[in-house]
Amino acid sequence: MAEYRFFADGFEERVSDYLSNKPEADVELEFAVPEKDFNTAGKGSSELKNLLKRLGVDSEILRRIAVASYEAEINVAAHSQGGVMKSAVHDELIHVSFIDSGPGIGDIEQAMVPGFSTADDLVRELGFGAGLGLPNIKKNSDAMRIVSQEGGSTTLEFLIFF
Ligand SMILES: Nc1ncnc2c1ncn2[C@@H]1O[C@H](COP(=O)(O)OP(=O)(O)OP(=O)(O)O)[C@@H](O)[C@H]1O
Numbered sequence: 233m234a235e236y237r238f239f240a241d242g243f244e245e246r247v248s249d250y251l252s253n254k255p256e257a258d259v260e261l262e263f264a265v266p267e268k269d270f271n272t273a274g275k276g277s278s279e280l281k282n283l284l285k286r287l288g289v290d291s292e293i294l295r296r297i298a299v300a301s302y303e304a305e306i307n308v309a310a311h312s313q314g315g316v317m318k319s320a321v322h323d324e325l326i327h328v329s330f331i332d333s334g335p336g337i338g339d340i341e342q343a344m345v346p347g348f349s350t351a352d353d354l355v356r357e358l359g360f361g362a363g364l365g366l367p368n369i370k371k372n373s374d375a376m377r378i379v380s381q382e383g384g385s386t387t388l389e390f391l392i393f394f
Pocket residue numbers: 303307308310311312332334335336337343344348349350351359360361362363364365366367386
């Protein structure tokens with residue numbers, strides 16, 4: 233099992249406070265992300281964006297959440313056998329997780345390199361496969377974590393503070 237962690241400057245302590253308190257979410261959303269179904273993929277991110285807009289989340293924060301969740305959702309559809317997107321909205325932050333059912337990421341450090349992609353022809357024809365999704369998730373998150381088992385499941389989660 234391999235793990236990748238990232239914290240934006242100054243956020244590590246806030247994240248560890250949040251994780252150690254394990255507070256109950258104010259709102260939770262869950263969406264299935266089916267494999268290679270690009271009509272459905274993106275729906276979860278778009279519903280999440282609508283919800284946060286209704287809750288009055290600042291537009292720049294909203295943009296970062298929308299970008300990160302869309303990239304992660306497309307990755308599950310494009311590169312995995314399908315999975316689920318779970319969002320937990322708290323007072324001061326949002327925690328979004330993507331859990332898929334494989335086949336895992338062989339080398340996470342390599343997957344994080346801008347331009348690296350294993351996207352197949354179908355995915356490339358649809359305009360994906362620039363190898364920029366994971367770096368973009370990192371750029372827009374306050375904290376990010378990937379846990380993956382080669383041949384098994386991948387979990388990608390990120391936190392963005394309001
Ligand atoms: N959930 C996943 N399961 C398995 N492999 C993944 C998963 N997410 C990402 N990857 C691997 O990491 C690589 C890089 O992902 P990234 O999102 O940066 O680029 P991409 O999806 O290939 O292209 P783009 O996001 O620019 O359309 C992917 O090509 C794939 O090999």
